[in-house]
Structures are given as structure tokens and as C-alpha cells.
Amino acid sequence: MAAKEHKKQFKAEIKQLLDIITHSIYTNHEIFLRELVSNASDALDKLRFLTAGGHDVADADAPLEIRINADADAGVLTIEDTGLGMTADELVANIGTIAHSGSAQFMKEAEASGESLDNIIGRFGVGFYSVFMVADKVVITTRSATPDASPMSWTSSGTGSYTMQELDGDAPRGTKIEIHLKEEAKKYAEERTIKDILHRHSNFINFPIMLADEQVNTQPALWREPKFKIKKEQYDEFYSFLTLDQTPPLETLHIAVDAPVQFTSLVFIPASPSNSLFDNPDNYGLDLYVRRVLIERKHKALIPEYLGFTRGLVDTEDLPLNLSRETLQQNLLVDKIKTTITKQVLAQLAKLTEDKERYAQFWTNHNKVFKLGYSDYINRDKFAELLRFNSSTDEDAQGLTSLAEYAERMKEGQKAIYYVSGPSREAVRLDPHLEIFTQRGLEVLYLYEPIDEFIMDALGKYKDFDLVAAEQADIGELEKFETVDEDEVKPEALNxxxxxxxxxxxxxxxxxxxxxxxxxxxxxxxxxxxxxxxxxxxxxxxxxxxxxxxxxxxxxxxxxxxxxxxxxxxxxxxxxxxxxxxxxxxxxxxxxxxxxxxxxxxxxxxxxxxxxxxxxxxxxxxxxxxxxxxxx
The missing domain is CATH 1.20.120.790 (Heat shock protein 90, C-terminal domain)
Incomplete structure (x- = not known):
């Protein structure tokens, strides 16, 4: 016979906070499933940590997995994990008290034992309560992994109270959450809807997520794997999965950083043109994950706009989130991630310049976006080295010249890098301002895009050389150089x-x-x-x-x-x-x-x-x- 139920009242301030969480903070109701799956993953992570440390746990042979079942007719959704589970006291602390982290005490104990804390950052409480956006009633059945622990149940409608009860008999280790959906939310008991949500938000959870005995999350979190174990074909396949672009990326960056912020990242430079960014200027950014859980698609704060042609993701252990996980709590950490990724991408592009043909492909496809980097003062020198322009020394409009190459070809005594703007190579070559440069054999860079002028103005100099528009050149300096046309016929001087x-x-x-x-x-x-x-x-x-x-x-x-x-x-x-x-x-x-x-x-x-x-x-x-x- 089950023990007597104990009815408990939420405190007034908790009732108010619960109302805010269920009605205001979350802008997208489907997020509740992401939160519950994330909590289940936390519980499984903790259990794995305990067993790795030699602790005895109940049902030691049970597989570590998350199971989801749905009854569309009854409007009931069930999420079950074989993780750590909860005792009566833990149930009150973690579920009965909003904004209390059940992981905090757990981590303190683990830290005291001197064991590793990697991947053991659980967040109970607040995320769980997002379920009441869609639920009339929630029933939790849980049994702690502690041997001989009694199973417990927790029931609430998310209003003023909840009930707890110790259950007789045995129950499997872990936690089962039974969600009785509101009438207008019964779509969340449809398997197709559930699968779509899991693919969007929980596809890279580290444990199998089974929906009606079929594993949903079959794509591995490739960025978590050691680089030396991954083949190019795997990167290409993941890029295709992430972007739906069937053309392999031009470059792949696999970044793993421990300080100042711990994060891993996969950043791809597509081989396809990025001109669509100008059709939708906000359509850029890297996907943001926290411990394999998607927080936001194309988070623009993770990459500067001029590197917006990149595609990929960032997964961090350190990022703190607000109540809903939808708004970042501290942008300082994101800025540090952005700084690191920016340096890594620029370094990769610098390396790519060694292969002129492949860099020309990058420049052709992405230069319009990349040129926006003229405002990045911190990385100005790196940006300048990556610029390419057509030149008077090139055979046609497809030729590309770097500032470094121009500097190498400069005449002895030349103090400036000269440029001229125009809509096309043919138009520029007819510019009368170039006539003295042609006569003296001085190279001139051809600028075809309006932004090129802003680039030159922002840079001002390249190393020790001023960047000067041809029409503003010091004629006296140009006349110091000998003419290259030996057959030039000078007209008779005026008397x-x-x-x-x-x-x-x-x-x-x-x-x-x-x-x-x-x-x-x-x-x-x-x-x-x-x-x-x-x-x-x-x-x-x-x-x-x-x-x-x-x-x-x-x-x-x-x-x-x-x-x-x-x-x-x-x-x-x-x-x-x-x-x-x-x-x-x-x-x-x-x-x-x-x-x-x-x-x-x-x-x-x-x-x-x-x-x-x-x-x-x-x-x-x-x-x-x-x-x-x-x-x-």
C-alpha cells in the first residue's frame, strides 16, 4: 500500500514566478521538450560520473537512455530517463523549489572528492517548469540511484500546490515525467511534431533518445570528437547535414579552447557564394549550444558580420543562461568566444592564401561580405593582408593582387600605394588621372566596388606606405620617375x-x-x-x-x-x-x-x-x- 500523500503549497513569490515562467518568459512553447530532455541528459551524465567513480548504483546494468512515448488520443506525453533519479528530499529541493540548482550540492561533493567535474553541470528546477506552458497536469515518478531508495511521485497542475507520495514496491532507476497536455497543446503528443522538435534542439544529446523504440538523435556531435580521429569525409557529411549544402566546404576549422572560455566549435567556409547575406542581412551567425543542447540558431554575437559567410556552431560548458535559456545572461563570455573564433578564421584564411587558386575561389565567393571588415580596427593588419584587388599589371579583370604583392613590385623610392575607382576595368583604364601613372610605369590598384574606397580610407596605410587615390597623388613625386615610353614625342613648347x-x-x-x-x-x-x-x-x-x-x-x-x-x-x-x-x-x-x-x-x-x-x-x-x- 502506498504511503499517504503529502500536499504542499507553493510560496506566494514562487506562485508569481511560476506564472511568469509559464506565461511570459518562453516565447516558443516547444522549448519545454528541449528543457526536459536536457534535464534527463544531466541526470544520465551524473549517473555515469558516479559509476565511473566506483559508486554503487541501483540497476547498474540498465542502459543509459532517454525514452519518449506519446498517446495522441489521450493527449499524454511521457519522457523517461534511466539517470540519477531523486530521493524525497531531492525531489523537494530540485522540483519543489524554483531556481534551485540540484547540481550545485552535487558538484561541491564531487569537487571535495577530487574527481573530475567535466560534463557534470546540471540545471534542475526552472527549465522543468516550462512544461506548464502546455500541461494541465504533470506526474513525476522517480527513484534515486542510491541502493534501497524508495520510489517517489510528484504531482502538480502548476498552480498553487503540489503533492508528493512515497510509493510501495519496486520501480526502475531514474525519472519518468507524465505530461497531460492542454487541449490546445495536444499536437505535442504527435510523433512527427516531437521528432521535429528533437531534431531542432536535442539532436546532439550524448545519450540515445528513443521515440517509439526508434533512436531520433543519430547524428553524432562531431565537434566533441578528437580532431585526429575525424576524416575529411566526416566533416563534409556533417557540413551537409548542418547546412543542406551538398557541395563540400572550402575550409573546415575544428576549434577546441579551454581558456579563457571553455568551448568547442566547428566553423566551415562554404565553397558556395554568400551573396544571399545581402538579401537578408540578419541571416548569419553560428548556432549556439550549451552541452550539446541548442540554445539559438545563427547567434550573431558569436561572429563578426564580415565573417558572416561562415557556417557552423559553438558548444560551451561555461555559458550561464537566464531563466528561459533563450537570452544570454553575460555577453562578456560570448565576446571572448567571438574574439577567439575571429582570430582562428583569419589565421585560416591567411594560410589559405598560400594556395592562390583556392584563395581566389574564396575571394570570388565571399569578398563582398568579407570587405565589411574594414571597420574591425583590432584586426586591421590581418584584414589588410587578406585583401585582393585587380591591378593595372593584371592581364584582365579576373586578376587578383594583394597589398603585399603591390609593395614588392614598387619602384625604388616610391612612397605610396596608388588606387583608382570605377565601375569596371575598361572604365578605369580610360580615367585621365591614370595617364601619368601609365607614362611613368607605376602600378595602380583598380577598385570596382563602392566599399573599396571606404576600405582604403579606413586603412590609411599599409605598413610604411600611404594608400593614395590616383587623383590625389603628389605630382611632384610621380615626376621623379622616368617615363617608360622611349618613343614619346613631346610637342613644341610654348613661347x-x-x-x-x-x-x-x-x-x-x-x-x-x-x-x-x-x-x-x-x-x-x-x-x-x-x-x-x-x-x-x-x-x-x-x-x-x-x-x-x-x-x-x-x-x-x-x-x-x-x-x-x-x-x-x-x-x-x-x-x-x-x-x-x-x-x-x-x-x-x-x-x-x-x-x-x-x-x-x-x-x-x-x-x-x-x-x-x-x-x-x-x-x-x-x-x-x-x-x-x-x-x-
Whole structure:
């Protein structure tokens, strides 16, 4: 005959806390199953720890496992483990008192004995009470692993009280939780629903989880295994399981760290493009586990955004959680994990650069995301070494050059790494600012993405070399280098009178353009073009200025300096016209055309109608003169 039932009342503050837990904290009701399975795993871990230490336990030959059975018609779900079980006192302490950790005393005793505490971090109490989100009534039947312990039962509806009873007869070691589901929660007694939840949250629990005599968690927690025992095929298979990507990853990092935070991690660099991250900027992060139990998918705090192309998981022993396990209690530990993983990934990428073909594959697939790392000041030097750009020395737009390679090829006495921005290689090569670099045989990096300008601005330097936009280069420094075109034919120099007239023409052009330009001056950088626009000294590059204006939706052309190539045939012709008639309309039209052509090259010409009309007029005049000459 069973002993008399003992009815106990929850304290007022516990009633209030229970109400909060069951109605407010958990945003996803299915989490109750994760919590109960996790507690069952804790109990099995503790039992294994005791038996490993030589302690006698009841039912010593019983398999260590978790069994789940469901009666969909009755709306009853049963979760049973063969773990440590509980005595009457432990039942009151662990289940009858919210927010009390039954593992705390257990660990103190184990620590006093000098035995290892690995994997023995149990959390009873709070997680268990999430069951009342879905349950009308819960019945616990438990028997402690202590030999000769009596089985106990605990029953509650999660309201104001619970009852406890010592049971007669024998019972298997461990704990069985019988959940009588609320009407609206009976879906949790359906095997398909249960299996889906277990796959999402408890797939890597270290003990078999049996659902209707079928093991659900068949995928091993590969990250927990020693690295030397794992083959590449196993990593590839796990990656496919984790991501559903059938293409093997480009790189795999298996990380195991004991300090300052104990955690293990598997991080994969996919071989597939990561452009989808821009379609959904929040779709990145590593899965966070605590002792094989999933806490959050794609936890963004574990990896910086610029490494968001990585996929994988982190499993830690040290991370404390709040009541619901859904919100992290101390971000400091997560920051330490993030710092470690970031260093490891950057180191792996640095190693990957030794294989140019495979690194080119990485860069092609992930550079758009990786470039966001320009704001990571702490890892700036490592980030800089991993950057790649197309270069004037490359044969085509697919060529990739590192800053280190550029530095190795620099001319003796060169003090800066030069770059130019544009939408494509063909567009960049036509940029008039590059003409002096081509003439002097100086390499220039080609930047095709807006973010590249921000990268150069954020870095500022690479080792001892300044990063300088081609249009902002010190012309005096460039002229120190000899020309590489030995067949270059220089035009006849202007005589003293024409030189003074040219200065006067520059002033006249400044009057024609007015406030649209800051100044008009002779160009030292142009060799094949007649004119260009350059940013005033000390200002940001024209492309950077353009990007900044795009952010605020301002399309107003910036006020810049117009430079004229004194030796260009068109300029010499304008000089002849200016000498004859400083107010000639053809001169004014040509100046306007040169200015708007420069605007067009820089992407600032908003309305081309006036320009097209002017071109037609100039072509009409020029063709008339040409026809007269040919006729003659």
C-alpha cells in the first residue's frame, strides 16, 4: 500500500514566478521538450560520473537512455530517463523549489572528492517548469540511484500546490515525467511534431533518445570528437547535414579552447557564394549550444558580420543562461568566444592564401561580405593582408593582387600605394588621372566596388606606405620617375608670349564656368586627354564624395578643380582661338563641352540633353570647316 500523500503549497513569490515562467518568459512553447530532455541528459551524465567513480548504483546494468512515448488520443506525453533519479528530499529541493540548482550540492561533493567535474553541470528546477506552458497536469515518478531508495511521485497542475507520495514496491532507476497536455497543446503528443522538435534542439544529446523504440538523435556531435580521429569525409557529411549544402566546404576549422572560455566549435567556409547575406542581412551567425543542447540558431554575437559567410556552431560548458535559456545572461563570455573564433578564421584564411587558386575561389565567393571588415580596427593588419584587388599589371579583370604583392613590385623610392575607382576595368583604364601613372610605369590598384574606397580610407596605410587615390597623388613625386615610353614625342613648347596668353585663357575659362569649379589650372598629370576634374587639395577623393552623396540622395556635382593639358592639340587650338578673339562663342561652347564631358566620366551629368545639342552644333561647325578644307 502506498504511503499517504503529502500536499504542499507553493510560496506566494514562487506562485508569481511560476506564472511568469509559464506565461511570459518562453516565447516558443516547444522549448519545454528541449528543457526536459536536457534535464534527463544531466541526470544520465551524473549517473555515469558516479559509476565511473566506483559508486554503487541501483540497476547498474540498465542502459543509459532517454525514452519518449506519446498517446495522441489521450493527449499524454511521457519522457523517461534511466539517470540519477531523486530521493524525497531531492525531489523537494530540485522540483519543489524554483531556481534551485540540484547540481550545485552535487558538484561541491564531487569537487571535495577530487574527481573530475567535466560534463557534470546540471540545471534542475526552472527549465522543468516550462512544461506548464502546455500541461494541465504533470506526474513525476522517480527513484534515486542510491541502493534501497524508495520510489517517489510528484504531482502538480502548476498552480498553487503540489503533492508528493512515497510509493510501495519496486520501480526502475531514474525519472519518468507524465505530461497531460492542454487541449490546445495536444499536437505535442504527435510523433512527427516531437521528432521535429528533437531534431531542432536535442539532436546532439550524448545519450540515445528513443521515440517509439526508434533512436531520433543519430547524428553524432562531431565537434566533441578528437580532431585526429575525424576524416575529411566526416566533416563534409556533417557540413551537409548542418547546412543542406551538398557541395563540400572550402575550409573546415575544428576549434577546441579551454581558456579563457571553455568551448568547442566547428566553423566551415562554404565553397558556395554568400551573396544571399545581402538579401537578408540578419541571416548569419553560428548556432549556439550549451552541452550539446541548442540554445539559438545563427547567434550573431558569436561572429563578426564580415565573417558572416561562415557556417557552423559553438558548444560551451561555461555559458550561464537566464531563466528561459533563450537570452544570454553575460555577453562578456560570448565576446571572448567571438574574439577567439575571429582570430582562428583569419589565421585560416591567411594560410589559405598560400594556395592562390583556392584563395581566389574564396575571394570570388565571399569578398563582398568579407570587405565589411574594414571597420574591425583590432584586426586591421590581418584584414589588410587578406585583401585582393585587380591591378593595372593584371592581364584582365579576373586578376587578383594583394597589398603585399603591390609593395614588392614598387619602384625604388616610391612612397605610396596608388588606387583608382570605377565601375569596371575598361572604365578605369580610360580615367585621365591614370595617364601619368601609365607614362611613368607605376602600378595602380583598380577598385570596382563602392566599399573599396571606404576600405582604403579606413586603412590609411599599409605598413610604411600611404594608400593614395590616383587623383590625389603628389605630382611632384610621380615626376621623379622616368617615363617608360622611349618613343614619346613631346610637342613644341610654348613661347613666352603664348605661355602668358595660356594663363589668361585659364582665367577666362574660370569666368565661363563660374562657381561650378574652384579653380582652372594647368595639368601635370594629363598626357593623352585635354581636361579633367580633380578634387581640391585635402578633400576626399571624387569617388568617395560621390558615394557619400548617394547616401543622402544628393546628385549635385561637387565643386572641383578643372585641369587642362597645355600640350594637347585641342588646347593648342583653343589657345589660337583665344588669341584671336577671347569672347568667341566656339571657345565658350568647347569649354562647356570639356567640363560636361569630365562630369560624364565621373558620373555626375544628370541631364545630357544640353550636352547632346552642343555636340551636334560643334560637329556641324567642325564638319563644315573640314568639308571646305577637303574641297580646297
Amino acid at each position: 613666352e608670349e603664348d605661355a602668358k596668353t595660356f594663363e589668361g585663357m585659364l582665367s577666362a575659362i574660370k569666368e565661363i564656368l563660374g562657381e561650378r569649379v574652384e579653380d582652372v589650372r594647368e595639368s601635370k598629370r594629363l598626357k593623352g586627354s585635354a581636361a579633367c576634374l580633380v578634387t581640391p587639395d585635402g578633400a576626399m577623393s571624387s569617388q568617395m564624395q560621390k558615394y557619400m552623396q548617394l547616401m543622402v540622395k544628393d546628385s549635385t556635382p561637387p565643386v572641383r578643380v578643372m585641369e587642362l593639358n597645355r600640350d594637347h592639340p585641342l588646347t593648342r587650338n583653343l589657345l589660337r582661338i583665344f588669341k584671336s578673339d577671347a569672347g568667341d562663342d566656339f571657345l565658350k561652347s568647347t569649354v562647356e563641352q570639356l567640363y560636361e564631358s569630365a562630369l560624364l566620366m565621373d558620373g555626375y551629368l544628370n541631364d545630357p540633353h544640353a550636352m547632346v545639342g552642343r555636340i551636334n552644333t560643334l560637329l556641324e561647325q567642325a564638319s563644315g570647316w573640314y568639308a571646305e578644307i577637303k574641297k580646297a
